[in-house]
Each structure stands twice: as structure tokens, then as C-alpha cells.
Amino acid sequence: xxxxxxxxxxxxxxxxxxxxxxxxxxxxxxxxxxxxxxxxxxxxxxxxxxxxxxxxxxxxxxxxxxxxxxxxxxxxxxxxxxxxxxxxxxxxxxxxxxxxxxxxxxxxxxxxxxxxxxxxxxxxxxxxxxxxxxxxxxxxxxxxxxxxxxxxxxxxxxxxxxxxxxxxxxxxxxxxxxxxxxxxxxxxxxxxxxxxxxxxxxxxxxxxxxxxxxxxxxxxxxxxxxxxxxxxxxxxxxxxxxxxxxxxxxxxxxxxxxxxxxxxxxxxxxxxxxxxxxxxxxxxxxxxxxxxxxxxxxxxxxxxxxxxxxxxxxxxxxxxxxxxxxxxxxxxxxxxxxxxxxxxxxxxxxxxxxxxxxxxxxxxxxxxxxxxxxxxxxxxxxxx
Amino acid sequence: xxxxxxxxxxxxxxxxxxxxxxxxxxxxxxxxxxxxxxxxxxxxxxxxxxxxxxxxxxxxxxxxxxxxxxxxxxxxxxxxxxxxxxxxxxxxxxxxxxxxxxxxxxxxxxxxxxxxxxxxxxxxxxxxxxxxxxxxxxxxxxxxxxxxxxxxxxxxxxxxxxxxxxxxxxxxxxxxxxxxxxxxxxxxxxxxxxxxxxxxxxxxxxxxxxxxxxxxxxxxxxxxxxxxxxxxxxxxxxxxxxxxxxxxxxxxxxxxxxxxxxxxxxxxxxxxxxxxxxxxxxxxxxxxxxxxxxxxxxxxxxxxxxxxxxxxxxxxxxxxxxxxxxxxxxxxxxxxx
Numbered sequence: 001x002x003x004x005x006x007x008x009x010x011x012x013x014x015x016x017x018x019x020x021x022x023x024x025x026x027x028x029x030x031x032x033x034x035x036x037x038x039x040x041x042x043x044x045x046x047x048x049x050x051x052x053x054x055x056x057x058x059x060x061x062x063x064x065x066x067x068x069x070x071x072x073x074x075x076x077x078x079x080x081x082x083x084x085x086x087x088x089x090x091x092x093x094x095x096x097x098x099x100x101x102x103x104x105x106x107x108x109x110x111x112x113x114x115x116x117x118x119x120x121x122x123x124x125x126x127x128x129x130x131x132x133x134x135x136x137x138x139x140x141x142x143x144x145x146x147x148x149x150x151x152x153x154x155x156x157x158x159x160x161x162x163x164x165x166x167x168x169x170x171x172x173x174x175x176x177x178x179x180x181x182x183x184x185x186x187x188x189x190x191x192x193x194x195x196x197x198x199x200x201x202x203x204x205x206x207x208x209x210x211x212x213x214x215x216x217x218x219x220x221x222x223x224x225x226x227x228x229x230x231x232x233x234x235x236x237x238x239x240x241x242x243x244x245x246x247x248x249x250x251x252x253x254x255x256x257x258x259x260x261x262x263x264x265x266x267x268x269x270x271x272x273x274x275x276x277x278x279x280x281x282x283x284x285x286x287x288x289x290x291x292x293x294x295x296x297x298x299x300x301x302x303x304x305x306x307x308x309x310x311x312x313x314x315x316x317x318x319x320x321x322x323x324x325x326x327x328x329x330x331x332x333x334x335x336x337x338x339x340x341x342x343x344x345x346x347x348x349x350x351x352x353x354x355x356x357x358x359x360x361x362x363x364x365x366x367x368x369x370x371x372x373x374x375x376x377x378x379x380x381x382x383x384x
Numbered sequence: 385x386x387x388x389x390x391x392x393x394x395x396x397x398x399x400x401x402x403x404x405x406x407x408x409x410x411x412x413x414x415x416x417x418x419x420x421x422x423x424x425x426x427x428x429x430x431x432x433x434x435x436x437x438x439x440x441x442x443x444x445x446x447x448x449x450x451x452x453x454x455x456x457x458x459x460x461x462x463x464x465x466x467x468x469x470x471x472x473x474x475x476x477x478x479x480x481x482x483x484x485x486x487x488x489x490x491x492x493x494x495x496x497x498x499x500x501x502x503x504x505x506x507x508x509x510x511x512x513x514x515x516x517x518x519x520x521x522x523x524x525x526x527x528x529x530x531x532x533x534x535x536x537x538x539x540x541x542x543x544x545x546x547x548x549x550x551x552x553x554x555x556x557x558x559x560x561x562x563x564x565x566x567x568x569x570x571x572x573x574x575x576x577x578x579x580x581x582x583x584x585x586x587x588x589x590x591x592x593x594x595x596x597x598x599x600x601x602x603x604x605x606x607x608x609x610x611x612x613x614x615x616x617x618x619x620x621x622x623x624x625x626x627x628x629x630x631x632x633x634x635x636x637x638x639x640x641x642x643x644x645x646x647x648x649x650x651x652x653x654x655x656x657x658x659x660x661x662x663x664x665x666x667x668x669x670x671x672x673x674x675x676x677x678x679x680x681x682x683x684x685x686x687x688x689x690x691x692x693x694x695x696x697x698x699x700x701x702x703x704x705x706x707x708x709x710x711x712x713x714x715x716x717x718x719x720x721x
Contacts, residue, residue: 137515237515264513270701271509279513318613319595319605319620321705321721330599331606 028124030368031343032304034246034258034290035116037091038283039084040265041314041326041333044070046280048337054277055284058308058339062287066306066341067382069350074312074334075357082333085109085142087311087356088261092116092145094360094374110145113373116360117146117164120257123369128165129216132255134245135168136263137237142168164257165217167245169232174201175213175221176230220252239264239279243286247293254299257367262286266326268314273322305342305366309359312336342366346384354379413630415454416718420625420632421618423711426719428454428476429629431483433718437636438482438549444644445666454479482549489548489557490716493537500530502709505700531693538692538715539685540567542577542635546643549636550662561657565650566643568673571681573642578685580638582692584631585714589695591624592702624720632718 038047038058046054048070053059074082080096089099089111098113114122117131135142146163177198180186186194213221228235236244239262246260264279287308294300315325316332327333338359341347344366357376364371365378400408412432419429435452442449450458457474458466466474508523543566548557556562567574598605608616647663649670658664696712711717 233518238513241515267509267513270704271513272506272704275509275513315599316606317596317599318608318610319598319617320703322703325596325703327596327599331603 025123025125028120028126028256028367031366032256032258032294032300033342033363033367034260034294034304034306035091035363036283036287036290036306036308037088037259037261037263038308038310039088039261039263040267040279041082041084041312042265042276042280042310042336043314043316043324043332044335044337045316046277046324047310054280055287057284057288062291062306062308062341063339064347066339066345067348067350067379069338069340069354069379069382071350071353072309072336072338072356072359073353074336075355076334080329082312082328082330084139084263084266084311085145088142088145089115090356091309091311091359092259094357094364094371094376096357096375098373114371115145115164116257116259116363116371118162119364119369119371120367121162121164126256127214127216128163129214129220129253130255130257131164132249132253132258133164133166134242134249134258134260135166135170136239136261137169137241139168139261139263142261164259165213167217167220167249169235169241170201170204171213171217172221172224173197173232175218176225177201179225180230216253220249223252224248239282239286243289246286247289250290250293250297250300260286260290265314268322268324269326273324276324302343305340305345305363307338307340307359307363309338309356310336340382344384345382350379350381412454413626413633416629416633417622417626420629420718420720421621422625423707423717423719423721426625426628426717427483427487428479429483429718430486430632431479431481433629433632433636434482434486434545434549435478436633437546437640438552440637440640441546441550441644441647442662444641445648445662447662447665452478482552485552485554486545486548487716488554489544490541491710492557493541493544494534494715495710497530497533497537498710498715500526500533501697502706504530505704505709506706527697531690534693535686535689538581538689539574539578539682542581542639543567543570543574543643543646545636546639547647549640550643550647562650562661565654565657566646567682568675568678569646569649569653569670570642571673571677573645574681575684575688577635577639577642578688578692581635581714582688582695584635585692585695585712587627587631588624588713588720589699589702591620591627591720592699595620596702621720625718628713628718628720631713 045052048059048063048068050059074080074087074090075096077096080086086099086109089109090096092115093111093113095113098111099109100112102108102110117133120126121128121131133142133146146166177194180194181191181198184191212218224235235241242260242262246258249255249258262283264282265276267279268276291306294304294306313333313335315323315327315330317323317325317330336356338354340362355376357374358379359376361371361374361376361378362382364374365380365383416429416432419425432452432454439449439452453475455475456472457470457478459471460466504523504527508527511519511523540563544557544563547559547562547566548554550556594601605613605616647658647661648666648668651658651661651663652667652670653672655664655667658667692714696708696714700708705721708721711719711721713720
């Protein structure tokens with residue numbers, strides 16, 4: 001066995017033992033939940049404004065299908081940054097500032113409080129491949145949201161044993177390079193390139209403790225490779241990739257809890273303004289595919305709650321040529337929204353301000369567990 | 385243009401007093417500021433600045449003439465009285481003509497690299513958006529190539545403009561051999577003008593930063609109604625118009641002086657090459673400049689120009705607008721967009 005594999009395996013086993021609950025977990029019988037991060041920082045003006053929306057399916061079809069929360073806010077707290085990783089972890093933990101920067105690498109946060117994945121898998125007997133996080137191609141920093149830092153000594157409810165699994169091109173490349181090296185069919189120079197690529201991929205996880213994927217996820221990647229090959233040029237790119245991964249995951253892995261981290265509106269920190277609106281439209285198309293896939297599948301039909309919400313807002317600067325640039329902590333960057341629909345969810349509009357930290361406990365309440373470390377409280381009025 | 389007889393008195397004896405000069409400066413500054421607030425009217429300001437630049441150079445060559453005005457034309461041309469329309473609007477027409485001429489010359493010289501920048505920006509982001517990481521090098525490479533081209537062209541631009549303005553014809557902008565002679569004679573003035581141009585680009589870069597971060601240091605801007613925002617945007621355009629006009633005025637005046645120094649010397653060294661030009665009338669004895677020194681000064685100027693390209697690029701990162709690639713005040717129109 002490779003020394004690194006042995007070390008990782010030992011760490012994983014130790015962490016798993018530390019986090020293993022003392023009692024037998026019940027089977028999960030609640031609704032499936034698909035949490036869609038309408039990510040990359042979007043303004044209300046281009047998403048939920050009835051007349052100006054670039055996401056007409058979201059606004060005109062999905063919002064009336066359940067509860068619409070037009071005034072979701074990120075709390076104005078010292079140290080709270082309205083960025084993607086931070087906003088995503090707010091959604092996943094129900095707390096602010098529940099993360100820390102990984103030492104030695106910039107812009108990579110890991111949760112310091114339990115995530116929804118961990119709460120769910122601790123409460124119920126759900127295999128890891130049915131609790132999934134789908135990430136973008138160029139967001140390696142979001143590879144660390146699957147479990148908290150407690151695996152290394154803090155808390156007893158974190159860890160590898162109750163992690164979610166990850167679907168991303170980063171993970172696929174790890175699978176592909178491992179297979180290519182194992183197959184040994186490549187000529188010398190290409191083999192060297194693959195070895196270097198794999199070494200570079202492995203350095204992107206400085207925790208060094210990410211376990212191998214489950215057999216089910218490995219089989220998922222095998223089918224992906226069969227369809228899209230090794231080049232990386234045949235599969236969809238950008239947020240269309242996330243939709244493809246998610247729809248295939250629904251069909252092949254049947255996750256009970258799936259989080260999709262859309263991200264492409266993020267291009268307009270600096271890029272062409274049209275990329276922002278185009279990216280919103282692409283996410284809207286993705287939502288259509290996801291909802292259609294769920295509605296068509298007996299495993300999901302009438303048994304799936306969708307929660308759609310941005311990670312953060314973005315600027316509303318009337319003086320700039322591009323008024324919706326994405327810098328941090330402007331007032332409108334704190335202003336988001338949420339659309340929640342599915343079985344047990346009422347139809348209507350929540351006409352009060354709701355805090356972003358309420359999303360995690362609301363999902364927990366819908367699935368039948370408690371997000372005990374969350375700061376926010378579930379939005380009770382959405383439930384029938 | 386009207387050529388008056390040789391003055392019997394020195395300008396100090398018959399010229400306007402300090403107060404009058406200050407009044408004229410303020411009047412010109414005010415008119416120029418308003419004109420530089422918009423892209424179309426900025427062409428008129430560019431024309432006035434071009435005419436004025438030619439006037440400075442010709443004045444130094446000893447050809448006395450009326451100072452260019454904004455609206456009114458001359459009362460007579462070559463001893464013959466002008467018509468009513470020419471008197472009423474001749475100055476404006478001359479400004480428009482000179483502005484279009486200068487803008488055409490500037491665009492001809494700058495489009496080769498500004499179009500590369502524009503294309504690199506759009507194609508680069510488009511490629512990035514579509515996750516074309518395999519071709520990611522194309523956008524930055526094209527931009528860098530454009531920056532190198534800009535570094536090659538921009539140091540010569542002030543003298544090219546001064547030559548065009550002095551000769552008052554578009555074809556002068558493309559007289560490469562005369563431009564080469566000018567660059568050689570101008571010496572340290574070439575990098576000095578480049579550094580000054582880069583310094584003059586700083587306020588526009590700072591303005592982009594201030595506008596982009598307005599929500600942080602002026603949170604009240606987030607509460608503006610559309611009408612209030614439009615009014616504030618108008619004031620910002622006016623302020624930037626003032627900076628653009630004053631910066632261009634300063635640069636063009638200094639470039640005219642540099643030209644007035646270099647052209648007569650270049651003309652003296654190569655009389656045949658400068659036949660028929662204004663500078664030939666004022667040719668002065670000069671010595672050939674070392675090619676090495678000329679090249680060194682030019683390299684210094686190119687370095688300053690790279691800083692200018694960086695400021696323009698960084699400004700686009702702060703707040704992007706496609707036309708700022710083509711019409712940046714440091715490049716072409718005295719309009720800050």
C-alpha cells in the first residue's frame with residue numbers, strides 16, 4: 001500500500017471511530033431535499049424581480065409552486081463576508097463565521113461546525129453516496145464543505161464518517177488519473193503527464209484526509225468516463241456541467257440530500273456584463289432540467305423538497321458602468337431570497353425579513369432532524 | 385488661417401495682461417470642460433486643442449497668427465474679408481475639422497493595439513466563461529502583444545500629433561521618416577512626455593476605483609433614486625471632463641514645445657526631407673543624435689507606456705466599458721467615458 005494511502009486510511013478510520021454514534025441509526029423515511037445554491041452572487045433585480053428577471057422559470061413557475069421568501073438577509077456582523085464559500089457555509093451550518101481558513105492555502109475554508117450533511121448522516125442511516133455535494137470545475141476550495149474540522153480534534157459530531165460525497169470534475173480527474181495509472185496503457189511521456197497531473201490534484205486537498213469515493217460513486221465515474229472520455233472536452237462545462245452531474249446523480253445514485261453549487265454569475269467581478277445575466281439564465285435552464293428530472297422519477301416525484309437560494313447578493317452601484325459588479329459587503333450583497341417548494345411546504349410569500357441562518361434549520365426540520373448548533377430558527381410558517 | 389504682418393512690438397508689450405490671461409484661461413477651461421463631458425462634443429475640444437497646439441508651434445517658428453477661438457471665425461483671410469457665416473461659426477467649423485482630423489490620426493495609430501485589447505478582453509472572458517481552459521493563454525497573450533505594440537507606438541504619438549497640428553493636414557500623421565527625425569532630435573523629451581501621459585492617466589484610474597467602491601466610502605449612494613443617480617453621474621462626467629481637458633491641454637502644449645524644439649533641428653539636418661513644412665522655415669543648425677541614446681530614451685518611454693497600459697487595464701477591471709479601450713483620454717479623445 002502507498003504510504004499516503006495508508007496514512008489517509010488510518011486517519012479516516014480513526015476519525016470515523018471517533019465520530020461513530022453509539023446507537024443504531026434509523027432508516028431515513030422523510031422527503032428528499034435538493035438544495036440549489038443559485039451561486040456566484042446574484043441581485044434580486046436580475047433574479048426575482050417579476051419584470052426584469054433573467055430566470056423566468058424560477059420566478060414565474062417555481063416561486064408560485066411553494067413558499068417564496070423575497071427578503072432573505074445575510075446578517076451585518078463584524079467579520080461576516082458576503083462571498084461564496086462563506087455564504088455556502090452559512091447555508092450548510094446555519095451559523096455565521098462557522099469556518100476557518102485552511103492553513104497554508106488561501107481562500108479555502110472548512111466548516112468548524114457541523115454541516116447539514118453531517119447532521120443528516122448522524123441522525124439517519126444513509127450511505128455517503130446518497131448525500132451529495134455537486135461542485136464546479138474551477139472551485140477546488142469548495143471541496144472542503146463535505147465535513148467539518150472536528151475530525152481533527154474539535155467536537156464529536158463531525159468527521160469523515162458522516163461526510164457527504166462530492167461530484168465535481170476535480171473528483172472525476174482523481175478517478176481518471178488513478179485509472180489511467182492503474183491501467184498502464186499510456187506511453188511513457190503521457191504517463192509522466194498523468195502522474196504529474198495526479199500529484200497536482202492531490203495537493204489541492206491540504207487536509208490530506210479525503211477518503212476514497214464509495215463503490216457507487218466510483219461506478220458513477222466509470223459510466224461518466226465511458227460517456228465523456230478522458231479529454232475533458234466532451235462533457236458540458238460551467239454550470240451546465242453541474243446540471244449534468246446532478247441529473248445523472250438523481251438517476252444513478254438516488255441521493256436523499258443533494259446540494260448543487262451553481263457559480264457562474266461570479267464572472268462579473270470583472271468580466272463582460274452579459275456573462276452575469278447569461279449565467280443566471282443557464283442556472284434557470286438547469287433548474288428546469290432538475291425539476292423535470294425529479295418530477296419524472298418515481299423516487300423523487302411528490303417526495304422531494306427543493307430549496308433554491310443564492311449564496312450572497314452583489315453590488316447595486318448606480319454610478320458604475322456595470323452596476324451589478326461583485327465586490328463584498330455592500331448593502332445589496334447582503335440581500336438575497338429563497339424559493340422552497342415540495343411536499344409539506346405551503347404556497348405563499350413570507351412577508352417578513354428572514355435571516356440566511358434560518359435555511360439550515362428549516363431544511364433540518366423538513367427532513368426530521370435538529371441542526372442543534374445552528375444560530376437561526378426554522379421558518380415554521382412555510383410548513384403545512 | 386490668417387497670417388498677420390510681423391509685429392513691431394514684442395508680445396509682452398502688446399499682449400493681454402495677467403488678469404485677461406487668467407480670464408481667458410478660465411473661460412477656455414470652462415468651455416473645454418463642458419465639451420469634454422460628452423464623446424461627440426469632445427471632438428470639438430480635441431479640435432481646439434489641436435489648433436492651439438499648431439498655433440504654439442508655428443508661433444515658435446515665428447509665424448504670428450490669431451489665437452484659435454471656440455466659435456467665431458476670422459474677420460479676414462489673406463487680406464480678404466470673410467462672410468457673415470464664416471465670421472459667426474468659422475471657429476467652430478475649424479475646431480470640428482481639426483478635431484476629426486486629429487481623431488482620425490489618433491485612431492489610425494491606436495486602433496492596432498486598442499482593438500487587440502478589446503478583442504482580448506472579450507474573447508478572454510468569453511473563453512473563460514465557457515471553461516475553455518485549454519485555450520486560456522490566448523486572451524492574455526493577445527493583450528500582452530497589444531501592450532507591446534502600444535509601447536512601440538505611444539511614445540511617438542505626442543510628436544505625431546504636434547506635427548499633424550502644425551502642418552494642419554491629416555497626411556502629416558503618417559510621415560514616418562519625418563517622425564523618426566523628430567524622435568531623434570527630441571531626446572529626453574520623448575520619455576518625459578510618456579511619463580507625463582501616464583501620470584495624467586492616473587486620475588482616471590483613481591476615478592474608476594472611487595466609483596466602484598462608492599458603496600463603501602459613500603454608502604448614501606446606494607439610496608439614490610434613478611434621477612438623483614443620473615444627476616450625480618452628470619456631475620462626475622463634468623469633473624472628469626475638466627480633468628481630461630486640462631490634462632490634454634497640458635500634454636498638447638508641452639508636446640508642441642517639444643516639437644518646436646525638435647522639428648527645426650530635424651529640418652536642418654535633412655533639408656530635403658522637410659521641404660514645404662512649417663518647420664523648414666525655422667530650421668536651426670543641429671547635430672546628429674546618437675542612435676544608441678535615441679533608442680535608450682525610447683526604451684525608457686516604452687516602459688512608462690507599459691505603466692499606462694496597466695492603468696487602463698486595471699481601470700477596466702474596476703469598471704468595464706468596451707469604449708474605454710478605444711477612447712481613453714490618455715490615448716485618443718479627451719473624454720473619460
